[in-house]
Amino acid sequence: MDDLVQPIIRKLIKKHHTNCPFQLSSALGIHIRYADLGKTTKGLYFRKLRRRFIVINSHLPAEWQRFVCAHELGHDRLHKGISRLFLEEHSYFCPGKLERQANRFAVALLTADLALMHEESMREYYLRAGIPQEMLYFFDT
Template sequence: MSFFINNEFKKIKSKYELHTPKQLISDAGIKLLQFELDDVTGGFTVTNNRCSTIVINSSWDKNYLNFVILHEYAHIRLHDGASTPFYRHTGTDINIPKMEREANELAMKLLIGMQDKDEIMLLTKYQITDYLGISEKLSEFITS
């Protein structure tokens, strides 16, 4: 994990209690909306005048949406309102893979931080994703 991600995690943890993704974004003053989106879109963030709203796909599994909420929250914290669609529109989409990786790493660190530490520490990366109810593919974003 990068210093950047680890430092941001420490800031969040010192400012907020890590109970649930919905509680975290509520405490951070971020609104949450649920809509039926297309099958491939888990969520996105809209930021206007420093006010952010996370929109999630109401037809997706609740456990996976916990990760999506934290992924979008991570974009707000790490990328100051910049978005993947913005970079695609301007043709500077070289930043997208890095931004997505950073958001995934912070989201995973936050989600694990919301779990019972005694249970989590006994699990492998693949068991953790199963425990969280998310894709095993996301195990690559689990760092120490």
């Protein structure tokens, strides 16, 4: 998976001169909206009439909104043409796998401009990159 993600991220950063998920989404023509998505949904990505949207839960702290934007951008870049309806009708395609891939994309994007400092733990590195602490459980810390 990382072999797939890294070239995509390098190309995005080289072309748009940023690793900011909000700026990248805007440059790619993805509309960002904020809405009250309840207590369990942090964000979502969808296409409608050839337009692409990222919706972020408006009640999230800024750190989470940034991560969610990067995660949903990962869906746009990695899972083109795969709709939620398709996933639900074809059980061999595991939605959990796609979520893990989008999380890995988000972490790789948000850490793309940072180098691991001498004697810095991975946990400290991820926190310095603005990865929400709750996400550290899913990565080597």
